[in-house]
Amino acid sequence: MSEKVANTFDGRLIFLMLxxxxxxxxxxxxxxxxxxxxxxxxxAVNLAHLFNLSLGNTLFLEGVIVAIVNLILLGQFDYFRLFRNLIFIVPYSYLLAWFKQLFFAMGIPLLPIGWRFVLDLVGLTGVAVAVSLYQRANVVLHPNDDLPFILRFRFLHGSPCWSQWDSNIPPIAIIVVTAILTHQLFAVNIGTILNFVMQGYIIGWADQHIFPQLHHHLDFKSTLH
Known part of the structure; x- marks a missing residue:
């Protein structure tokens, strides 16, 4: 896809769906x-276990709360931005839950630990690449990824690493609190630590190397110079 086509609305919509x-x-x-x-x-996985909710519903509710926080950070109640966030949350939340059930049915959790670790690294890398794509397209964003996007370009001078680290403080706090209450940890392992440390770097790398013809499309005042 050419640079011109990639940065049209139709091109950005294709990258969003991908x-x-x-x-x-x-x-x-x-x-x-x-x-x-x-x-x-x-x-979200730990909250789902704490409150005995489905993963899809937990992801949806968590996303709504983060979307409201994002509007507070922007300093204005942008109804259109909230609507776009909600458009993303619905398919994301329930498709993720569906794919999780599919992978469980395929026996992924029963694989040897070495294979599961490799698949986890592939998954974490794939997530970071996906975030890079829809942050650049900026048609609609998941609130959890809109948060570092806002921090990155509004407050942190374009740094993908600092924005990811700062935006991870709330979910880490949630994980700690739920672990204290339930005395259990779910979906937290070596991959979570790697994600916390490396996702910002991978996003920055993907910005430059994965469909580099797709540019960042900002819709608020940036501090990036």
């Missing part, structure tokens, strides 16, 4: 390996 599929597929893969999921996904 990124959603990549995101739910690879996030569900990490959950099924039990070797550690992306931090926000892991927080």
């Amino acid at each position: 990124s959603i599929l990549l995101n739910v597929f690879f996030n569900a893969l990490t959950v099924s390996t039990n070797m550690g999921s992306a931090v926000w996904t892991a927080s």
